[in-house]
Amino acid sequence: MRHAQLTERLKLEAGHLGFELTGCCAAAPSPRLKQFRQWLQAGHAGTMDYIGARRAAYEDPQYVLEGVRSILMLGMNYWTKERGQIAPGHGKVSCYAWGDTDYHDLIHDRLKVLVQFLRQEVPEASVRGVVDTAPLLERDYANLAGLGWIGKNTLLLNQQYGSFFFLAALLTDVELEYDEPFATDHCGSCRACLEACPTSAFPKPYVLDATRCISYLTIELREAIEEPLREGLADWVFGCDVCQDVCPWNHRVGASEESAFSAAETLDPVDLPSLFQLDDTEFRALFKQTPLWRTRRRGLLRNAAIVLGNQRAEFAREALRCGLHDEEKVVRGASAWALGKLNRPSDHELLRHRLTLETDKDVRREIQKALGEPST
16 A cells, blocks of 8 residues: 555554544654753753653664554544632642543554554554553654644743643554644743743743653652642642643633543532542552552652642641641641641641650651751
């Protein structure tokens, strides 16, 4: 089958599977490898050591699929609706995680169908579908495949879908017809995303310091969040959409037709005090099939405590007191910080009592700071 005909059939099948964006490029090393290396060297990956550990693999798609010649880049719109108002005691979730299905599972299932389709067309083809987890610079290849340009907030932007879409890739040793790279940067002089970031995570345009990014802090970071960054979280308990919400290209995006991305009642927004009543089994039952599972219980409760502290949520005091005695030290530390923000004499008594029991030095330091006492 001719390259152009096969490529068109493959794109049509991808469209039937819910991928609104499709484009092909050669499976060559990314022309942005220098920027990637500089980003790693600057320490902007934070504790995401798995990126640096697979640095060599990121430099050539051959590490993802040996013998690969072509990459079909795919985009699936996940935007569903405008965000409602957040009441005290609730936390915001990035809208990509509103559905009650993990997008990885949904997209992987669609990719399996697309893999089978290509193998039916070319039985001898070697092919692999990936989303989010393989060492592949997806945004670079999406740009090369003509899907959009990389914006100042480092996200891929498309004129029709903004940045509210998931990226996936189909790699194959079959030669396909390649699209022209997207050559125009439509950000112009706009700096909305850079100026709106609550934690100043962009040291300069087109560079993200993940160690200051709310999405990284609330999802990837497993340790305590540094105190100077906590207030920047505001109401965000999982992820952040600020740099996307202010982007003019996202003001015209149509809603996704994928029902799995529609907001589940428990995820838009999240009731925070109730989280402190969950043990690991109950947490798993609620969130195992959703993106929120990535933080595990300790991460989500750490974030919830910080949000409640930011909100000065008086009615959440009992939940925070419960968190102060949690088995996870990051939860205890964040709860101590939040109780310090409430600044009530009865909370001070509780903190002092907890200090007599606490053995972890980091949590002790959090308690002493909440009490306004020197660390020992």
